Amino acid sequence: MRVLFVSSANRRGEINPVVYNQGLSLIKEGIDLRFFGVIGKGAAGYLGNRGLLRKEIRAFKPDLVHAHYLLSGAVATLAGARPLIVSLMGSDVHGSSRQRFFSSFLARHFWDICIVKTERMQQALGINGTLVVPNGVDMELFCPGDREEACRQAGWDSSSVNVLFPSDPARAEKNFVLAEKAVALSGDSGIKLRILRDVPRERVVTHLNASDAVLLTSLWEGSPNIIKEALSCNIPIVSADVGDVREIMSGISGCFITGHDAGEISSALLKAVECRPTDGRRHIGHLDSRTVAARVINIYEGLLR
Numbered sequence: 001m002r003v004l005f006v007s008s009a010n011r012r013g014e015i016n017p018v019v020y021n022q023g024l025s026l027i028k029e030g031i032d033l034r035f036f037g038v039i040g041k042g043a044a045g046y047l048g049n050r051g052l053l054r055k056e057i058r059a060f061k062p063d064l065v066h067a068h069y070l071l072s073g074a075v076a077t078l079a080g081a082r083p084l085i086v087s088l089m090g091s092d093v094h095g096s097s098r099q100r101f102f103s104s105f106l107a108r109h110f111w112d113i114c115i116v117k118t119e120r121m122q123q124a125l126g127i128n129g130t131l132v133v134p135n136g137v138d139m140e141l142f143c144p145g146d147r148e149e150a151c152r153q154a155g156w157d158s159s160s161v162n163v164l165f166p167s168d169p170a171r172a173e174k175n176f177v178l179a180e181k182a183v184a185l186s187g188d189s190g191i192k193l194r195i196l197r198d199v200p201r202e203r204v205v206t207h208l209n210a211s212d213a214v215l216l217t218s219l220w221e222g223s224p225n226i227i228k229e230a231l232s233c234n235i236p237i238v239s240a241d242v243g244d245v246r247e248i249m250s251g252i253s254g255c256f257i258t259g260h261d262a263g264e265i266s267s268a269l270l271k272a273v274e275c276r277p278t279d280g281r282r283h284i285g286h287l288d289s290r291t292v293a294a295r296v297i298n299i300y301e302g303l304l305r
Contacts, residue, residue: 001300002032004060006053006067006076009037017201018089018135018225019068022296025136025289029297034060038072046071053079063304064112070103077110083303087115087133090222090243093124095173100124113303117223118244131299134244136292137228137284142205144234144277150209160192161273164211164235166226167218168197175217175240175260182217182265191273196226208233213272217265218242228287231255231280236272238265248287254278 003026007019015023015035027033036056038049053075057065065081067073070092076084092103093116107114107127114130116122122130151158163183169176183193193215196207208214208229213236216224221243228248230237236254239245249255254275256268285291 001064001297001304002034002060002062003300004034004036004057004062004065004081006036006038006065006072006081008069008072009039010041013037013039016068021138021201021225021289022135022292025138025293026296029290029293031297031300034062038075043071043074046075047078049075050079053081057081064300066300070099070106073106073111074102077106083112084110085113085115085299085303086111087117088121088125088222089117090121090220091173093121094220094222113299115299118247120243121222133292133295133299134223134248134287135225135228136289137225137232137287139232139281139285139288141202142208142229142232144281145205145209147209147276150206153206154194154210156194156210157192158210159190161188161190161212162192162194162210163269163273164194164196164207164214164230166196166214166216166224166230169195173219175219178217178260178262178265179215181262182215182269185262185266186270188270191269204229205233208235211235212276213238213269215265215269216240216242216245217260219260221245223248228284231278231284234277234279234281236275236278237280238268238272240265248284249280252278252280252283255280 005023007016064083066085067076068087073086092099165179167174214230216239223244238256241257258264
């Protein structure tokens with residue numbers, strides 16, 4: 001089976017790492033898969049890729065095209081990709097009413113299958129027939145490691161309590177200001193808020209294993225892979241109740257769901273850092289990349305039949 005993945009490649013010309021990981025998991029299962037990276041900012045920048053995508057489709061002759069995120073789905077639609085599957089990842093449903101409107105319109109009228117990452121996204125989109133398939137995690141790569149060695153490789157002081165903020169603080173929806181306030185309210189000068197930004201995918205596991213907890217304060221999320229990756233490494237987590245985090249972390253020791261209140265987050269964080277390691281890894285086998293890949297392949301086969 002030939003599959004063409006379409007996704008943004010605006011960060012250093014590389015395919016979105018979550019999309020790339022899913023593509024690799026499908027390749028490992030025998031899918032003849034090729035990536036098409038969309039480079040350009042905003043709607044106009046994305047739509048400028050239509051001609052290049054048409055050429056790629058003619059050259060590769062895929063059995064189906066699988067686009068990721070709204071704008072990549074729009075480019076694939078205008079390039080005449082058929083059959084077309086589009087995965088909406090979070091921002092395209094929860095980000096703004098305009099994004100949600102266009103996602104819903106294209107899904108209803110142009111896409112053969114629309115995949116969302118959580119039941120919340122499915123409900124917000126309001127379309128019958130959407131499929132819920134969360135992103136998988138590479139549990140071979142993301143596994144528990146020695147904290148001292150990980151701190152050395154990350155360049156962190158192992159005598160500090162290292163709390164990982166897993167995103168770029170410049171992204172307003174990630175709510176870094178709240179994370180800073182919560183850490184300050186803890187009153188513990190030994191707690192250091194570390195930032196995960198522009199770190200190569202293969203190095204993320206090092207930063208996780210150097211962490212005493214992961215702190216997610218986002219205003220909204222789809223199905224954040226960093227949560228699954230942290231669980232796979234048995235790292236405690238404090239997270240706002242966004243995306244599918246509550247469902248994923250349910251019943252796992254050392255993991256806390258909070259509101260967007262700095263005091264509540266600070267209190268949970270002090271508890272979480274005492275819980276390392278957790279038993280998260282044994283709870284998320286159903287989210288292993290290979291298991292999710294099998295579900296995606298089943299969707300492909302069903303569509304082609």
